Amino acid sequence: MTLTGVRRYADVQGVRVPTFIYGTAWKEQETARLTRMAIDAGFRSIDTANQRRHYFEAAVGEAFTHALAAGVLKREDVFLQTKFTYADGQDHRLPYDPKAPLAKQVEQSFASSLQHLGVERLDSYVLHGPSIRHGLGADDWETWQAMESLQRDGKTRLLGVSNVTIEQLKELYTKASIKPAVVQNRCFASMGWDRSVRKFCNERGILYQGFSLLTANREVLRHRRVTEIASRTGKAVPEVIFRFALQVGMTALTGTTSPEHMAQDLSVYDFELEIDAVQAIEKLVA
DSSP states (O other): OOOTTOOSEEEETTEEEESEEEEOTTOGGGHHHHHHHHHHHTOOEEEOOSOTTTOOHHHHHHHHHHHHHTTSOOGGGSEEEEEEOOGGGOOSOOSSOTTSOHHHHHHHHHHHHHHHHTOSOEEEEEEOSOSSSSSOOHHHHHHHHHHHHHHHTTSEEEEEEESOOHHHHHHHHHHOSSOOSEEEEEOOGGGTTTHHHHHHHHHHTOEEEEEOTTTTOHHHHTOHHHHHHHHHHTOOHHHHHHHHHHHTTOEEEEOOOOHHHHHHHHGGGGOOOOHHHHHHHHHOOO
């Protein structure tokens, strides 16, 4: 059942992408178990990163390989997305030689990701964040060009960028030979749910992925207007927020560790919010 034009899958440059993603950050030794649980619950998009500091990419691969071996799904059933992370975002467990040129680091990190995940090609490869706070530096362009080479060689179907400002995104989109197809940002209600970046993405067919929709907005979750909407719809507050995200054109990420919450999250395709409810949540700042 699909309502108000919200689909379970989006078409991004000819690639079929689920509109709800299971995020695997900060799960450490529970990563494989929880990823398997998410797959069993029905998630068909998995987000990770080759950044051992916050992710256990190899454990994601373990879970995926287990699901394939069990006949639960086929490779093409799951959208796999991982990231290249600069050395200053890593700990000592680097997936590349930090003394190598950045293009070589990208190559080494990508090869490591393929090995971790047990696949021959990725669905989406994302720059985990620009190297500088404002604008894009020479390192970012060298890295992006190396990522473009991976896509040209057929090793990843899409390219993306995370933790990016609207100014950085505009610069990347304007100057890059291969435009970003995915943007993944932490989404704060206090900043209009990243409205300017979302608008830019929507106008150019870029898939906007919002993360920390719950954890970055705890005050909003307790807001009287949100609890009233939840009560009226007979849904839990997290379901309301995720449904709101889908209805305003986001792809939502969840990192829940609860099987009950996984089922609740995926139930957001089975109800809809009234326009006034969507507008009210969009305007909340606290």
